[in-house]
Amino acid sequence: MTHTKISDSAVRRLSIYLRLLHDLSDQGAVLVSSRELAERAGATSAQVRKDLSLFGSFGKRGRGYSVAELAATLEEILGLRRHWRVALVGVGKIGTALLGYQDLSRRGFEVVAAFDTATGKVGGRQFGVRISPLAELKTIVRERGVEIGIIATPPEAAQNVAQRLAEAGVTAILNFAPVKLDVPEEVSLKTMDVAMELEGLSFQLAAGQRDEQTTGNGTGSGAG
Amino acid sequence: MTHTKISDSAVRRLSIYLRLLHDLSDQGAVLVSSRELAERAGATSAQVRKDLSLFGSFGKRGRGYSVAELAATLEEILGLRRHWRVALVGVGKIGTALLGYQDLSRRGFEVVAAFDTATGKVGGRQFGVRISPLAELKTIVRERGVEIGIIATPPEAAQNVAQRLAEAGVTAILNFAPVKLDVPEEVSLKTMDVAMELEGLSFQLAAGQRDEQTTGNGTGSGAG
Numbered sequence: 503m504t505h506t507k508i509s510d511s512a513v514r515r516l517s518i519y520l521r522l523l524h525d526l527s528d529q530g531a532v533l534v535s536s537r538e539l540a541e542r543a544g545a546t547s548a549q550v551r552k553d554l555s556l557f558g559s560f561g562k563r564g565r566g567y568s569v570a571e572l573a574a575t576l577e578e579i580l581g582l583r584r585h586w587r588v589a590l591v592g593v594g595k596i597g598t599a600l601l602g603y604q605d606l607s608r609r610g611f612e613v614v615a616a617f618d619t620a621t622g623k624v625g626g627r628q629f630g631v632r633i634s635p636l637a638e639l640k641t642i643v644r645e646r647g648v649e650i651g652i653i654a655t656p657p658e659a660a661q662n663v664a665q666r667l668a669e670a671g672v673t674a675i676l677n678f679a680p681v682k683l684d685v686p687e688e689v690s691l692k693t694m695d696v697a698m699e700l701e702g703l704s705f706q707l708a709a710g711q712r713d714e715q716t717t718g719n720g721t722g723s724g725a726g
Numbered sequence: 727m728t729h730t731k732i733s734d735s736a737v738r739r740l741s742i743y744l745r746l747l748h749d750l751s752d753q754g755a756v757l758v759s760s761r762e763l764a765e766r767a768g769a770t771s772a773q774v775r776k777d778l779s780l781f782g783s784f785g786k787r788g789r790g791y792s793v794a795e796l797a798a799t800l801e802e803i804l805g806l807r808r809h810w811r812v813a814l815v816g817v818g819k820i821g822t823a824l825l826g827y828q829d830l831s832r833r834g835f836e837v838v839a840a841f842d843t844a845t846g847k848v849g850g851r852q853f854g855v856r857i858s859p860l861a862e863l864k865t866i867v868r869e870r871g872v873e874i875g876i877i878a879t880p881p882e883a884a885q886n887v888a889q890r891l892a893e894a895g896v897t898a899i900l901n902f903a904p905v906k907l908d909v910p911e912e913v914s915l916k917t918m919d920v921a922m923e924l925e926g927l928s929f930q931l932a933a934g935q936r937d938e939q940t941t942g943n944g945t946g947s948g949a950g
Contacts, residue, residue, distance in 0.1 A: 708805025
């Protein structure tokens with residue numbers, strides 16, 4: 503079965519269900535209904551059943567899902583029943599925050615290499631990870647079988663780094679640099695861009711104010 | 727006109743077009759065709775024309791868009807022709823990285839208050855912003871007319887902070903804590919969750935490997 507066509511938002515919901523199942527398991531729950539899962543996830547039970555049915559049929563009518571089985575299946579679907587080897591490029595503030603984020607390795611994302619260009623950083627260690635010079639990226643990424651690259655460089659360096667990662671065989675990139683990257687078709691790319699998320703929020707705030715003005719509920723102030 | 731129904735991905739593309747227009751303007755360009763904008767944005771020209779037509783008609787057939795006019799209109803649509811007052815809650819590594827991210831204020835997002843609970847941090851300053859105790863959140867947020875809250879606290883504190891922000895009148899929240907927040911309907915919420923983005927990538931990597939195995943093109947190696 504081809505799973506690559508599932509929408510990003512459906513995959514996000516699977517991640518959310520999985521976290522809820524882990525919480526339920528910690529609390530000693532054995533079964534969970536689609537309604538309970540839906541309530542905790544802020545979705546409808548129809549949505550939950552639809553999302554899960556994409557991957558086969560789970561649960562018994564009227565009894566609910568087995569928390570342990572459903573969690574195991576979701577981990578399998580999300581590729582989390584194994585460890586992924588991650589390389590971090592750019593050990594500035596965001597990069598350092600990521601290295602210190604222990605939840606990543608608990609979730610199966612092991613940072614096995616970190617790179618920077620600053621002479622004060624190269625050769626040192628952050629949270630147990632040695633920082634190597636960018637010039638060694640290709641060799642080290644290949645040697646260590648890195649599968650996922652995280653780019654946390656200044657924007658002007660990001661495209662070049664993406665290209666080096668792809669050439670070294672990395673097929674998934676998480677990009678924190680506020681710039682649009684060109685990557686080969688076989689590379690999966692996700693970008694986390696704070697300014698863009700804030701612009702999404704300001705769009706909604708501004709749209710709300712425009713709507714208020716249009717419907718005459720607003721005083722028209724504040725938009726200056 | 728109600729703009730609130732536009733999809734998140736369309737709004738993201740508007741942000742991307744706007745950045746490209748600023749780049750073009752810096753390079754001295756006066757006009758740009760939908761094809762050129764599409765190529766730079768990694769979209770089709772039909773997509774560009776459709777996105778822009780949502781907000782009225784721009785450009786003259788065969789001549790292209792005026793770079794300056796289109797940029798000004800997109801800034802207006804995205805709510806960027808004014809400054810938004812932002813409060814940051816949680817001045818750890820991610821919070822500090824955000825305070826140091828000068829691009830935010832250039833784009834119109836001014837951090838006017840920061841909060842933490844750690845006695846070592848409260849009373850100090852980071853990048854010119856004074857760190858206040860969390861207990862003063864409501865008073866300060868109201869006094870300074872904060873519109874957007876950024877939550878960069880540990881996950882267990884995030885829901886309580888979201889509630890305080892909403893009660894203080896904040897109507898847009900950007901959440902970095904890896905937890906699902908409940909917010910009142912009138913509050914716009916965006917979550918930036920590194921683990922979830924990585925899970926989206928591992929889903930794609932795992933799906934690719936499953937597909938390879940199914941179609942027999944792969945050697946089945948590497949999946950451990």
